[in-house]
Amino acid sequence: MIDTTTAFKFSYGLFVLTAKDGDKDNGCIINTGAQVTSNPYQISITVNKENYTHDIIKETGEFNLSVLTQDVPFELIQHYGFKSGRDTDKIVGNSLKRSENGIVYLSSFANAYISAKVVEQIDCGTHTLFIARVTEAQTLSDMPSVTYQYYFENIKPKKQETKKGYICEICGYFHEGDELPDDFMCPVCKHGADVFKKVG
Numbered sequence: 001m002i003d004t005t006t007a008f009k010f011s012y013g014l015f016v017l018t019a020k021d022g023d024k025d026n027g028c029i030i031n032t033g034a035q036v037t038s039n040p041y042q043i044s045i046t047v048n049k050e051n052y053t054h055d056i057i058k059e060t061g062e063f064n065l066s067v068l069t070q071d072v073p074f075e076l077i078q079h080y081g082f083k084s085g086r087d088t089d090k091i092v093g094n095s096l097k098r099s100e101n102g103i104v105y106l107s108s109f110a111n112a113y114i115s116a117k118v119v120e121q122i123d124c125g126t127h128t129l130f131i132a133r134v135t136e137a138q139t140l141s142d143m144p145s146v147t148y149q150y151y152f153e154n155i156k157p158k159k160q161e162t163k164k165g166y167i168c169e170i171c172g173y174f175h176e177g178d179e180l181p182d183d184f185m186c187p188v189c190k191h192g193a194d195v196f197k198k199v200g
Contacts, residue, residue, distance in 0.1 A: 006067075006112040006137040007035055010043065013145035016066040016080055017045065018091065018104050019056035025091040025104045026053050028084035029077060031148050033065060041134040043116055046127045053084040054128060061118040063132070064099055066106035069143035074155050074172070076109055082170055083190040099136050111141045164200035166193075174199075 010033060018027040032046040045065070047054040057063050068077075097107040105113035116132035146155065156172045165176040171189040175196065184193040 002041060002134060002137045003112075003139050004038075004041070004137070005139050006114060007038070007041070010035065010065070010067055010112065010114060010145075012147055014068045014072075014077070014148065014151060015045075016068065016106055016110070017047065017053055018064045018066070019053050019060060019062065020103045021056045021060075025096075026056055026084050027080055027091055027104070028053050029068075029080045029082050036131055041137070042119070042131060043114065043134060044129055044131045046124065046129050048083070048127050050126075051084050052086045055086075057118065057130060058121065058128065062101050062103060063116055063118075063130075064101070064103040064105045065114045065116070066110040067112045067114075068106075068146045069109055069111045069141065070146045070150060070154070071143060072109040072146055072155065074157060077151070077155065078171060078173075078188050081189045085190065099138075101135065107140065111143050111145060112137065112139045165198075166196040167199050168195055169197055170195050 014031050015033055016027055017030045028051055034044050036042040036044050091104050096104050099105055099115040101115050114134055115136035116134050118130050118132045120131040122129040163176055165174055166180040167174050168186045170191050173186050173188045180193050180196055182193055
Protein backbone atom coordinates (compact mmCIF):
# COMPACT_ATOMS: atom_id res chain seq x y z
CA MET A 1 0.00 0.00 0.00
CA ILE A 2 1.25 3.47 -0.85
CA ASP A 3 0.05 6.39 1.29
CA THR A 4 0.79 9.45 -0.84
CA THR A 5 0.96 11.76 2.21
CA THR A 6 4.37 10.25 2.98
CA ALA A 7 5.74 12.28 0.07
CA PHE A 8 5.37 15.45 2.15
CA LYS A 9 7.17 13.92 5.12
CA PHE A 10 9.92 12.64 2.82
CA SER A 11 10.55 16.04 1.20
CA TYR A 12 13.38 16.90 3.61
CA GLY A 13 15.15 15.65 6.71
CA LEU A 14 17.22 12.82 8.11
CA PHE A 15 16.42 9.20 7.32
CA VAL A 16 17.46 5.81 8.64
CA LEU A 17 18.35 3.79 5.56
CA THR A 18 17.98 0.03 6.04
CA ALA A 19 18.76 -2.95 3.83
CA LYS A 20 18.91 -6.71 4.34
CA ASP A 21 21.99 -8.90 3.91
CA GLY A 22 20.68 -12.44 4.24
CA ASP A 23 19.55 -12.83 7.84
CA LYS A 24 21.23 -9.63 9.00
CA ASP A 25 19.77 -6.14 8.76
CA ASN A 26 22.06 -3.18 8.27
CA GLY A 27 21.47 0.55 8.38
CA CYS A 28 22.80 4.06 8.68
CA ILE A 29 21.59 7.64 8.57
CA ILE A 30 21.46 9.65 5.35
CA ASN A 31 20.13 13.12 4.53
CA THR A 32 19.94 12.72 0.77
CA GLY A 33 16.50 11.84 -0.48
CA ALA A 34 14.15 13.33 -3.03
CA GLN A 35 10.99 12.48 -4.89
CA VAL A 36 11.69 12.07 -8.60
CA THR A 37 8.25 11.38 -10.08
CA SER A 38 4.74 11.00 -8.68
CA ASN A 39 3.28 8.58 -11.25
CA PRO A 40 4.92 6.17 -10.85
CA TYR A 41 6.03 7.19 -7.37
CA GLN A 42 9.85 7.21 -7.59
CA ILE A 43 12.51 8.53 -5.24
CA SER A 44 16.26 8.98 -5.30
CA ILE A 45 18.89 8.57 -2.58
CA THR A 46 22.63 9.12 -2.64
CA VAL A 47 24.80 6.74 -0.60
CA ASN A 48 28.53 6.85 0.12
CA LYS A 49 30.35 3.89 -1.44
CA GLU A 50 32.29 3.37 1.81
CA ASN A 51 29.01 2.42 3.48
CA TYR A 52 28.30 -1.29 3.68
CA THR A 53 24.58 -0.52 3.31
CA HIS A 54 25.53 0.84 -0.12
CA ASP A 55 26.93 -2.57 -1.08
CA ILE A 56 23.81 -4.38 0.09
CA ILE A 57 21.53 -2.10 -1.94
CA LYS A 58 23.68 -2.57 -5.04
CA GLU A 59 23.35 -6.34 -4.64
CA THR A 60 19.72 -6.70 -3.54
CA GLY A 61 18.17 -3.63 -5.19
CA GLU A 62 15.88 -2.97 -2.23
CA PHE A 63 15.88 -0.65 0.78
CA ASN A 64 13.68 1.10 3.34
CA LEU A 65 13.80 4.68 4.56
CA SER A 66 12.43 5.69 7.98
CA VAL A 67 11.77 9.45 8.19
CA LEU A 68 13.07 10.66 11.57
CA THR A 69 11.01 13.02 13.74
CA GLN A 70 11.96 16.05 15.83
CA ASP A 71 11.76 14.02 19.05
CA VAL A 72 14.53 11.65 17.94
CA PRO A 73 17.20 11.43 20.68
CA PHE A 74 20.84 12.03 19.82
CA GLU A 75 21.61 8.55 21.19
CA LEU A 76 19.63 6.97 18.34
CA ILE A 77 21.50 9.04 15.76
CA GLN A 78 24.77 8.00 17.41
CA HIS A 79 23.64 4.36 17.34
CA TYR A 80 22.98 4.25 13.61
CA GLY A 81 25.67 6.74 12.63
CA PHE A 82 26.33 8.19 9.20
CA LYS A 83 28.30 5.11 8.15
CA SER A 84 27.56 1.40 8.28
CA GLY A 85 30.09 -1.38 8.74
CA ARG A 86 30.09 -4.92 7.37
CA ASP A 87 30.50 -6.55 10.77
CA THR A 88 28.10 -4.31 12.70
CA ASP A 89 24.61 -5.56 13.50
CA LYS A 90 22.97 -2.34 14.67
CA ILE A 91 19.39 -3.49 14.22
CA VAL A 92 18.52 -5.91 16.99
CA GLY A 93 15.55 -6.44 19.31
CA ASN A 94 12.22 -8.19 19.60
CA SER A 95 9.97 -5.27 18.65
CA LEU A 96 11.32 -4.73 15.15
CA LYS A 97 8.81 -3.99 12.42
CA ARG A 98 9.21 -5.09 8.83
CA SER A 99 7.59 -3.91 5.65
CA GLU A 100 6.28 -6.25 2.96
CA ASN A 101 9.78 -6.56 1.47
CA GLY A 102 11.06 -8.01 4.78
CA ILE A 103 13.32 -5.05 5.59
CA VAL A 104 13.24 -3.39 9.01
CA TYR A 105 11.82 0.10 9.50
CA LEU A 106 11.70 2.28 12.61
CA SER A 107 8.33 2.27 14.35
CA SER A 108 9.34 4.92 16.92
CA PHE A 109 10.97 8.31 16.30
CA ALA A 110 9.78 8.07 12.68
CA ASN A 111 6.72 9.63 11.10
CA ALA A 112 6.75 7.51 7.94
CA TYR A 113 8.58 4.75 6.16
CA ILE A 114 9.11 4.08 2.48
CA SER A 115 10.06 0.80 0.82
CA ALA A 116 11.65 1.00 -2.60
CA LYS A 117 13.07 -1.13 -5.41
CA VAL A 118 16.02 0.25 -7.39
CA VAL A 119 15.39 0.87 -11.09
CA GLU A 120 18.60 2.73 -11.93
CA GLN A 121 22.07 3.24 -10.44
CA ILE A 122 24.27 6.21 -11.36
CA ASP A 123 27.95 6.28 -10.38
CA CYS A 124 28.80 9.68 -8.87
CA GLY A 125 32.42 9.08 -7.90
CA THR A 126 32.48 8.63 -4.12
CA HIS A 127 28.71 8.00 -4.06
CA THR A 128 26.04 6.13 -5.97
CA LEU A 129 22.73 7.73 -6.86
CA PHE A 130 19.93 5.17 -6.63
CA ILE A 131 16.64 5.88 -8.38
CA ALA A 132 13.95 3.59 -7.04
CA ARG A 133 10.26 2.82 -7.47
CA VAL A 134 8.28 3.09 -4.22
CA THR A 135 6.58 -0.23 -3.44
CA GLU A 136 5.16 0.67 -0.03
CA ALA A 137 4.72 3.94 1.88
CA GLN A 138 3.05 4.41 5.24
CA THR A 139 2.51 7.40 7.49
CA LEU A 140 3.19 6.57 11.15
CA SER A 141 2.61 9.86 13.02
CA ASP A 142 1.94 13.59 12.69
CA MET A 143 5.20 14.55 14.38
CA PRO A 144 7.22 16.94 12.15
CA SER A 145 10.24 15.56 10.31
CA VAL A 146 13.63 16.58 11.67
CA THR A 147 15.53 18.80 9.27
CA TYR A 148 19.32 18.92 9.14
CA GLN A 149 19.16 22.47 10.57
CA TYR A 150 16.90 21.34 13.43
CA TYR A 151 19.30 18.49 14.14
CA PHE A 152 22.27 20.87 14.48
CA GLU A 153 20.36 23.45 16.53
CA ASN A 154 18.34 21.22 18.88
CA ILE A 155 19.58 17.60 18.90
CA LYS A 156 23.32 17.48 18.29
CA PRO A 157 25.20 18.35 21.52
CA LYS A 158 26.94 21.70 21.53
CA LYS A 159 30.70 21.69 21.12
CA GLN A 160 32.68 21.27 24.33
CA GLU A 161 34.63 24.53 24.14
CA THR A 162 35.85 24.32 27.76
CA LYS A 163 37.90 21.16 27.20
CA LYS A 164 40.92 20.76 24.98
CA GLY A 165 40.57 18.17 22.31
CA TYR A 166 39.04 17.43 18.92
CA ILE A 167 35.39 17.25 17.93
CA CYS A 168 33.93 15.31 15.01
CA GLU A 169 32.03 17.72 12.78
CA ILE A 170 29.92 14.86 11.44
CA CYS A 171 28.43 13.36 14.61
CA GLY A 172 29.67 15.50 17.53
CA TYR A 173 31.94 12.89 19.16
CA PHE A 174 34.57 14.59 21.39
CA HIS A 175 38.11 13.22 21.68
CA GLU A 176 39.90 14.75 24.66
CA GLY A 177 43.63 15.40 24.43
CA ASP A 178 46.31 17.62 22.93
CA GLU A 179 46.88 15.47 19.85
CA LEU A 180 44.77 13.46 17.42
CA PRO A 181 46.59 10.65 15.57
CA ASP A 182 46.53 10.94 11.77
CA ASP A 183 44.97 7.49 11.51
CA PHE A 184 42.31 8.18 14.17
CA MET A 185 38.79 6.96 13.29
CA CYS A 186 35.67 8.27 15.01
CA PRO A 187 34.17 5.42 17.05
CA VAL A 188 30.64 6.70 16.36
CA CYS A 189 30.41 7.65 12.68
CA LYS A 190 33.64 5.96 11.46
CA HIS A 191 34.99 9.07 9.70
CA GLY A 192 38.73 9.77 9.80
CA ALA A 193 40.80 12.45 11.52
CA ASP A 194 40.19 14.90 8.64
CA VAL A 195 36.65 15.65 9.87
CA PHE A 196 37.80 16.56 13.41
CA LYS A 197 38.17 20.17 14.51
CA LYS A 198 40.47 21.26 17.33
CA VAL A 199 38.71 22.98 20.23
CA GLY A 200 39.77 24.51 23.55
